[in-house]
Amino acid sequence: MTIDIHFLPDNVTVKATVGECLLEVAERAGVTIPTGCLMGTCHACTVELDDGEIIRACITPVPPVKGQLNIHLFTDPTW
Numbered sequence: 001m002t003i004d005i006h007f008l009p010d011n012v013t014v015k016a017t018v019g020e021c022l023l024e025v026a027e028r029a030g031v032t033i034p035t036g037c038l039m040g041t042c043h044a045c046t047v048e049l050d051d052g053e054i055i056r057a058c059i060t061p062v063p064p065v066k067g068q069l070n071i072h073l074f075t076d077p078t079w
Helices: 022-029
Strands: 002-008 012-017 046-049 054-056 068-072
Touching (some): 012 022
Parallel strands (some): 002 068
Antiparallel strands (some): 002 012, 046 054, 046 068
16 A cells, blocks of 8 residues: 655655655655664654654654655754
């Protein structure tokens, strides 16, 4: 199953397979998400979903949602 992942504010949309790592989807789409440890501990890759849920892109798979999943990127000046 594939869904559309929409990265904001970059306004980039890409198809992704359910279960695929969100960080890999972002890289494939040309969207930069900062990384640190790549294990979810440092929180450098933190992004936000439409419902306000905060996730770490390096350890979160694409969920099985209907329609489009919006990923809100934010900039942390420490990364």
